Structure formats: structure tokens, C-alpha cells
Amino acid sequence: xxxxxxxxxxxxxxxxxxxxxxxxxxxxxxxxxxxxxxxxxxxxxxxxxxxxxxxxxxxxxxxxxxxxxxxxxxxxxxxxxxxxxxxxxxxxxxxxxxxxxxxxxxxxxxxxx
Amino acid sequence: xxxxxxxxxxxxxxxxxxxxxxxxxxxxxxxxxxxxxxxxxxxxxxxxxxxxxxxxxxxxxxxxxxxxxxxxxxxxxxxxxxxxxxxxxxxxxxxxxxxxxxxxxxxxxxxxx
Numbered sequence: 001x002x003x004x005x006x007x008x009x010x011x012x013x014x015x016x017x018x019x020x021x022x023x024x025x026x027x028x029x030x031x032x033x034x035x036x037x038x039x040x041x042x043x044x045x046x047x048x049x050x051x052x053x054x055x056x057x058x059x060x061x062x063x064x065x066x067x068x069x070x071x072x073x074x075x076x077x078x079x080x081x082x083x084x085x086x087x088x089x090x091x092x093x094x095x096x097x098x099x100x101x102x103x104x105x106x107x108x109x110x111x112x113x
Numbered sequence: 114x115x116x117x118x119x120x121x122x123x124x125x126x127x128x129x130x131x132x133x134x135x136x137x138x139x140x141x142x143x144x145x146x147x148x149x150x151x152x153x154x155x156x157x158x159x160x161x162x163x164x165x166x167x168x169x170x171x172x173x174x175x176x177x178x179x180x181x182x183x184x185x186x187x188x189x190x191x192x193x194x195x196x197x198x199x200x201x202x203x204x205x206x207x208x209x210x211x212x213x214x215x216x217x218x219x220x221x222x223x224x225x226x
Binding site: 031033035044045089098101 | 154
């Protein structure tokens with residue numbers, strides 16, 4: 001069964017450093033998403049991406065964040081200058097259409113020290 | 114103001130003891146209600162999508178229902194492997210928001226053998 005994959009599973013970085021989180025969505029999906037979950041809190045939406053552009057973003061997704069689909073299979077989230085409060089589990093998701101279910105990857109645990 | 118409220122926060126059942134989890138929502142323009150299962154340290158696993166009041170979906174021991182104000186996830190004769198956090202999420206179409214899922218805090222279900 002096709003699934004969303006994410007790498008790395010755990011990333012430790014120092015405050016102020018740049019990180020890139022990588023995702024491979026399910027191959028026939030056209031809609032891509034990033035969410036995050038701070039320990040013990042709700043899953044929060046960050047951004048959605050379709051047709052090579054951002055279709056919606058949350059207030060969390062400020063100028064420090066960017067997304068890219070560099071090729072036909074990968075989808076990345078970049079945080080330019082990490083802060084302590086960026087420590088969270090980051091989930092990539094993909095779907096076939098805007099009204100249909102989203103399938104989540106296993107997540108990348110980002111720890112900012 | 115929470116748009117999605119799940120109750121109870123935690124539920125402990127004996128194996129075989131059926132029960133229901135609740136998800137109430139205070140949004141207009143609902144374009145889908147989604148149930149996910151999340152195991153510790155993992156990504157949300159899709160279970161069901163419900164689009165209109167009166168709709169029901171079933172999968173093994175789980176049955177999801179939807180009214181105009183809430184959804185229930187009924188668990189019949191649960192087993193220990195059903196232990197997980199169950200997440201409810203809504204998608205709305207309002208004010209430029211068409212893609213994101215808004216999650217509740219989840220119900221932590223523990224099924225004892």
C-alpha cells in the first residue's frame with residue numbers, strides 16, 4: 001500500500017541554523033501539506049501546496065518557513081533560522097483532491113537546542 | 114475559541130467493553146469531518162471521512178456517524194490493539210480557507226486485556 005515517507009526521522013539542530021525536512025508524497029497525489037505537533041498539543045496546519053504554489057498558509061508559516069517541490073517526487077519544508085519554539089513533530093501529508101482525506105507521513109521530530 | 118472539541122480527553126475500557134467517542138464542532142461551511150488514529154510518536158492514520166449529516170462509515174470494530182453538530186466514533190468490543198489517540202478534524206470552506214484540516218485535541222483510548 002502506498003505511503004508518505006519522511007526523512008530524517010529525528011533532526012537535532014542549534015538555534016539559528018537552517019533545517020530542511022523532506023517528504024515523498026504518495027505518487028498520484030497532487031495536493032501536499034505540512035503540519036506540526038508540539039509535544040502534548042494539537043496537530044496544527046502550516047501550509048498547503050498545489051500546482052507548484054502555496055494555496056493556503058497559517059499564521060505560523062511566516063517568512064522563516066518555505067516549501068518547495070524540487071522534482072516530481074520530493075516535497076520539502078525549510079526553516080531558515082530555527083528557534084527553540086520550532087521544536088515539534090513535523091508531518092507531511094498528501095491527498096488526491098482538496099475535499100478528500102489527507103494521508104500523513106510518520107513525521108520528523110525536530111529538536112532545537 | 115476551539116472549533117473542534119473532543120470528549121472525553123481520556124477513556125479507559127476493558128476488552129470487549131463498547132463505548133463512543135465524541136467530536137463536536139462549531140464551524141459553518143463544513144466540507145468534511147475526518148477521523149484519524151494516532152499511535153505514540155507516529156503520524157495520524159486515516160480512518161474515515163464523513164461529509165453530510167446522517168452519514169455513517171464502518172471499518173472492523175469502528176463506526177463513525179455525523180450529525181449537524183457532532184460526530185461519534187463507536188467502538189464495539191474493543192481489543193488492546195485499539196489503544197491509541199483518536200483524532201477528529203474538520204475541513205471548512207470559508208474566508209479563503211479551503212484546504213487545511215483543523216484538529217481537535219484527541220481522545221486517548223486505553224483498552225485493558
